[in-house]
Amino acid sequence: MYFIEETEVSKKTIAPGVDIRVISGEKAQMSFVSLAPGSQVPMHRHPHEQIGVVMEGSFDLVVDGQRKTLGKGDTYVIPGGVEHGVVEVKTPSVALDIFSPPREEYR
Amino acid sequence: MYFIEETEVSKKTIAPGVDIRVISGEKAQMSFVSLAPGSQVPMHRHPHEQIGVVMEGSFDLVVDGQRKTLGKGDTYVIPGGVEHGVVEVKTPSVALDIFSPPREEYR
Numbered sequence: 001m002y003f004i005e006e007t008e009v010s011k012k013t014i015a016p017g018v019d020i021r022v023i024s025g026e027k028a029q030m031s032f033v034s035l036a037p038g039s040q041v042p043m044h045r046h047p048h049e050q051i052g053v054v055m056e057g058s059f060d061l062v063v064d065g066q067r068k069t070l071g072k073g074d075t076y077v078i079p080g081g082v083e084h085g086v087v088e089v090k091t092p093s094v095a096l097d098i099f100s101p102p103r104e105e106y107r
Numbered sequence: 108m109y110f111i112e113e114t115e116v117s118k119k120t121i122a123p124g125v126d127i128r129v130i131s132g133e134k135a136q137m138s139f140v141s142l143a144p145g146s147q148v149p150m151h152r153h154p155h156e157q158i159g160v161v162m163e164g165s166f167d168l169v170v171d172g173q174r175k176t177l178g179k180g181d182t183y184v185i186p187g188g189v190e191h192g193v194v195e196v197k198t199p200s201v202a203l204d205i206f207s208p209p210r211e212e213y214r
Contacts, residue, residue: 001184002170002171002173002183002184002185002189003168003170003173003175003177003181003182003183004181004182004183004184023158023182023184024184025156025158025184025186025207026156026186027134027135027156027187027207027208028134028135028156028158028205028206028207029158030158030160030182030205049132049133049134049135051130051132051135051136051137053137053203055162061110063109063110064109066109066110068110070110074110074111075110075111075130075137076109076110076111077108077109077111077130077131077132078109079132079133080134082109096160096203098135098137098205099135100132100134100135100207101134
């Protein structure tokens with residue numbers, strides 16, 4: 001249980017072209033988000049804190065009305081309740097989003 | 108503040124050949140851990156939950172007496188209070204460790 005096997009990974013499609021692979025602890029949760037070019041994550045908000053890093057590719061993230069083009073290694077911190085979304089995916093991309101507390105609907 | 112600049116990253120050396128770059132939220136914290144071949148993270152424990160992923164390279168992680176060789180993309184979940192350490196770094200490696208709650212000494 002310490003070392004996660006693929007069978008323990010929860011998989012979901014959260015928007016067209018946006019697939020997530022989720023690994024959950026009790027206090028935090030990792031969501032590996034694969035984004036196809038042209039896909040979007042509609043603007044939304046949730047009470048869970050979200051921090052993350054771009055692992056591959058490039059996309060435009062909007063947080064609280066601020067838009068920025070992010071690339072590999074770029075990081076972000078989105079406090080709970082703040083509106084955000086991915087508005088433009090330029091190349092096939094992977095982001096790692098971390099939620100705390102975990103999002104129960106992603107387990 | 109949503110999009111993290113390099114000047115906001117906290118940097119520390121936690122063992123010989125083991126350097127961390129830390130980005131903190133209020134509830135979770137990302138620590139990018141660079142491990143040189145031959146370095147080690149001595150066995151230790153802390154009350155903070157730790158989950159993580161290998162971003163580059165390969166190393167042996169021991170958790171609660173269980174040793175496993177991990178490579179790129181492998182993930183782990185270490186509940187608070189469980190002893191763990193890196194006992195063998197085979198190639199230059201980077202792990203992303205996520206702590207919840209954040210470790211105050213890493214901010």
